[in-house]
Amino acid sequence: MTTHTYSTNKQKAEEMEQAAAPLIALASESPRQLPSEPRPIMECDDVDVFYGDFRAVSSVSMGFGYNEITALIGPSGCGKSTLLRSLNRMNDLIDGARVEGAITFHGQSIYGKDVDPIEVRRRIGMVFQKPNPFPKSIYDNVAYGPRVIGMKVDSMNDTVEEALTRAALWDEVKDKLKQSALGLSGGQQQRLCIARTIAVRPEVILMDEPCSALDPIATSRIEDLMTELRADYSIIIVTHNMQQAARVADRTAFFTALADEGTGDRTGLLVEYDLTTKIFSAPADERTENYISGRFG
C-alpha cells in the first residue's frame, strides 16, 4: 500500500526528499576517503540473538571497519542494542540470552570455547546509555579499570591524566580529581565514562545511545570526541538520532523490526548497510528511505 502510494504520488515523494535534505547535507559535510567495503576489525556472520525462545535479532551479517565509526540505526525494538551488547558479551549477563552464528574479532570467534569473556570486554569496551560513573572519586573511576585488570603502568597518575585528556575532560576536572564523580554534570559524567573505557586501552568502543540522556551542547562535545577517537579506536554506536548518525558515522546500518504474524514477537533484521553518505542520499531499500525521511518509526 505504502509502496503504491509512494511510487505514484509525486507530491509525497518531493516532500520526502525535502525532509531528507538536511541529513544528506550533514552526511556529505566532511567526506572521508573510504573503501566501499570496510576493512573489518569485527565481523558478524549470520548472527541470531535469542532471549530464551524469542529471537530478538535475525541473521545479521556485517563487518565493522578499523578506525571507522559505524552507526546502527532503526526504530525501537529493532534489536540494534541487543546486537551491540552481544559484540562484547555483555548479553552473557542476561538469563537465557544466546548467540548463534559467528561474531569474530580479528578473525577469532568471541564466543569460542576457550575465549575468556573478561578479556573480550577488556578489548572491546562499552559506554552505556545512562552515564554510570562509580560512586568514587574522578581519579578512582579512571584508575579502576587498569587496577582490576592488573595493567602494568609506569605511573597511574599519567595514565589517568592521559585518559582524561583524550576524553576532553582533563581541563575541567584536573583540580578536583579526588572529588566524587557523582558531582559532575551529565555530559561530564559521560565523558568520564569514555575516559574510563579508554584507560584500559581497548581496540573497539561500543556506545549504546551515549547521548540520549544529554543536552545538545554535551551531545555535540561527545560527537566531536568520537571523531577524534576514531584515529585510534574503532567505534560502533547505536543511536536513535539520525542526525547524529549522519554527523559522525562513516558507515550506517539500518535495522528494522519484523513482527511475527502468529506470536506478534518482533524480530530485528538488518535492512541495509552502506557508507553513511550513501544511506542518507541514495538508500537502496525503500524502508530505509521511509525511515530517514521520517515516514515511519
Add this chain to the structure above:
Amino acid sequence: MVTLGAIATAPLKAQREGDKNGKSIVFLGVLWFAVLFAVVCLATLLVTAFVDGSTRLDANLFTRYSSIVLPERAGARAAILGSALVIVTTAVMAIPLGVAAAIYLEEFADSKRWYNKVIEVNLTNLAAVPAIVYGMLTAGVALSIGMPRRVVLAGAIALALLILPVVIITTREAIRAVPQEIRQGSLALGATPLQTVWRQTLPSAVPGIATGSILALSRALGEAAPLLLLGGLVFVSYDPNGLMSGFTTLPIQIYNWAKEPQLAFQQVASAAIIVMLALLLLMNTLAIIIRNRYQKRW
C-alpha cells in the same frame, strides 16, 4: 449568572458527604484507639521502669556484682559485660557468614536451580522460627559434641543462628539496591564478577548491611529464651573472661531479679531494664544515623 467569557460548569462545592458519615467516623475512631493503646502500653512500661528503678540507677549498678543476700547492693556488672561479650561474639560470627551467604544468593546463585529455590523458601521461614528453638538446637549440638553449654561461645552461637536469616535477608536487600549499571560498568572494563562484587557492589551496600546488622544485633541483645535453654540461668558473680567463660546477660539477670519477692530486687531489675532500653535505643539510633548519612542517591 452567566457573564461574557465565563464558561458554565458544575460548582466545585462538595456534592457527596465524603468521610463525614457514621461509618467512617467509627472506623477512624478504631484507628485512633489502636494507636493510643500501643502508645499507652509503652509509656506505662517506661514510666514504671523509671519510677521503680531510678533509685537504683547509680554507679553501684555498673560496678557491683549481683548478690543473693544483699539485694540492696546487687549490681549488674557481670550481666552488662556478659551481654557485651556475647553480642560482639555473635556479630563476629553472624555478619561475615550472613553477608557471604547473601552475596552468593544475590550475585552468583542461579535462581532457577531447585536447591537455590529451597534455600530461598527456608530463609524466610527460618527468620520466623521462635528463638527458643535455636537455643534447643545449640544445646543439643553442644551436648552431642561434648562442648560446655553454659559458656559465652555457646550463647553466641545460638544468637548468631537466630539472627543469621535476618542478616542474610537485609544484606540481600542492600545488595539488590545497588543499580545494575554499576555492575555493568565494572564488567565492561574487564573486571571479573568477583572483583565487581568486592570493589563495587559490596562497598555500595555497606550502609544497608550495617543498618540491618545493627537492628538484628539489637534483637539478639534483648533475647533471653535461647540462653535460658543453654543453662544460662545461673548466679554469676565474676566478669566473663573469654569465650569459654560462664556468663550471664542483661535479660537473664533481669529475669532472675524480677522473680524474687524482695522489693529491692524488683527495683534493681527495673534499673537494669532502663540500662537495657538505653542500649537498644543507642543501637537503633546508630542504625538510623548510618542509614541517613550514607544513603546513596544514584
